[in-house]
Amino acid sequence: MELFEALAKRYSCRDLKRVEIPRGDLEKILDAGRRAASGKNIQPFSFLVLTDAKDIEKIATAQAFIAKASAIIAIVADPEKSPYWLEDISAAAQNMLLAITALGYGCTWVEGTTLPKEPEFKDYLGIPQHLRLMIFLPIGQPTGPGSQKQKKSISTMVHWQKW
Template identity: 60%
Template sequence: MDLFEAIAKRKSCRSLIKTEIPMGDLEKIVDAGRLAPSGMNRQPFEFIIITDPETISKLSIVQGFIRDASAIIAIVADEKQSKYWLEDVSASAENMLLAITALGYESCWVEGTLLRKEEEAKAILNVPADKRLVIFLPIGKSLVAGSQAIKKSAGEMTYYEKYGQRQRP
């Protein structure tokens, strides 16, 4: 699958079924995250690949549906390393979500509920106190055949030269 096809097919999936995911695929996904750009190349992110069913079950305190994930990639950030750590982590997460799609799996960016349960999740994963546990990417196959969300057309969202100008130069 090429990049533009992965972009077009990527969607959030909260209904996962367990499936065998080779460690090589999980490492490819993490490598896509590792290669993301970061401010001043500080790379303030680290990754935890979680495949143990018991650990995944414990982490479902964050969001119930992740219990059904075959694996989770957790993104850990060092906010002292870069003032752009959140943007850097976000670029890394999107790279990984595109890689997940390209490899034929589904996922969902889990952040907001994680922030409310961050300390509990950090304890489960042994994340040091000075690091942030920012994003979970639960990975699996979709339980239901989902359809793509209807997106606005490019013409509804694109201007040329100045805001409001839809006429191409």
């Protein structure tokens, strides 16, 4: 899928069907994350891939739809490595969402519902407590068509030359 098509087609898909995601597809998605812009190119992030049903069910205790994911990519940051860690993981997440869309899968950026359980999930997944476990990308096959939420029009957010 062409980039501008993926930009338009990406949406938060919460109606997922379990499918076998080939490892090659997961690797393409991870590579898209790896290639993201990063402050001073420090790349203070790591990705944890979950495919076991019991691990996926554990993360779904934060938000039910996640249980139907076929794989979850968790984005982990080391805030001690860079002051730009939050921007960096956000760039990596958006790159991965576009790659997931381009490959025909559905996904949602999950952060708000999982954050209250961050210490519990880090314990469960064996992630050191000083790292941040911020973003989960539950990936699956969309059960049907879906679309991006309505966005503000360009004219309400863009200024040319002067404010």
